[in-house]
Amino acid sequence: MRRWFWFFLTILFGGALGLFYGWVINPVEYVDTTPATLRSDYQTDYVLMVAEVYHADNDIEQAVRRLAVMGDRPPLDIVRQAMVFAAQAPFADSDQALLSQLGGALQIYDPQLGAPQP
Secondary structure (H helix, E strand, C coil), rough: HHHHHHHHHHHHHHHHHHHHHHHHHCCCCCCCCCHCCCCHHHHHHHHHHHHHHHHCCHHHHHHHHHHHHHHHHHHHHHHHHHHHHHHHHHCCCHHHHHHHHHHHHHHHCCCCCECCCC
């Protein structure tokens, strides 16, 4: 019985020491990260937030700038990927509508002119 006590006490002490080292002495520091490094569900959430802001202010150029941090892909491809993920995951219909609205605006957006053309 005494052997088990020391075994579990050692395991508990090692775990506590490891957590203390990882959280207090040498915690992970993220520097200069972008939304492109997120998991696909969080990337979809980011694109949805951009779509919500676009819905509020109708500034497509600002939406394009916000989507530019997602990588080298065109903004329309980023929104389409988010729409596919939102359709597969149980996103609300209103969220999918916001993504569709942003995708539709990006389809008619011409960066040369700076404003969407009907």
